Amino acid sequence: MSETIVQLEDVSVFQRENLILNEINLEVKKGEFVYVIGKTGSGKSSFMKTLYADLPLKQGKGKIVDFDLKTMQEKDIPFLRRKLGIVFQDFKLLLDRNINNNLKFVLKATGWTDSGKMENKIEEVLEKVGMKTKGFKFPHELSGGEQQRVAIARALLNDPELILADEPTGNLDPQTSVEVMKVLQEINENGRTIIMATHDYALILKYPHKTLKCDGSKIFEVIQKAI
Incomplete structure (x- = not known):
């Protein structure tokens, strides 16, 4: 198993025929914790769905836990998902x-x-x-x-080699969100790689990690400013 868990090169994300995100270049290494932020409708969930092969990768190159998203067959998807842990809102x-x-x-x-x-x-x-x-x-x-x-x-x-958490605190009150976040932190500290989509900026400030923002059909890294 390579140290790179996710590698995307010039990836575009589509919902049916609609282009949601394009020119995504991303590398996530083993043990990293990465946030994906952005307004509702900015493409966070579509991005996550592409990673666990709910949306097919039509354009660009993508590897995740040693699976090629571009060439993946329907029959391979269950095997990919066994190497992923997916947490929903x-x-x-x-x-x-x-x-x-x-x-x-x-x-x-x-x-x-x-x-x-x-x-x-x-x-x-x-x-x-x-x-x-x-x-x-x-x-x-x-x-x-x-x-x-x-x-x-x-x-x-x-x-799993990678946990994908799509708005895991979206339905929780602030105190409970922090408790759930502590659990994810601990899992990450024990060596698991986590990609978490969220719009909970309070959590991001409390637990800073590499942060990617979806905005204007692009994903780019943002540097967090402490408040």
């Missing part, structure tokens, strides 16, 4: 089952079969996000912050 937990079974569902879907190993893995990831005692609860019994912690635990199940 709206948690995407299955409401009809408890947290342990939510996580077990993902493990089974990605090829795990040994129930003992699955239980150990579930316990390990829930411990990482401070939710070890909550596995028997159903999503509706948890606060928004707790649900997002579970979503982060789910993203860690297959030891």
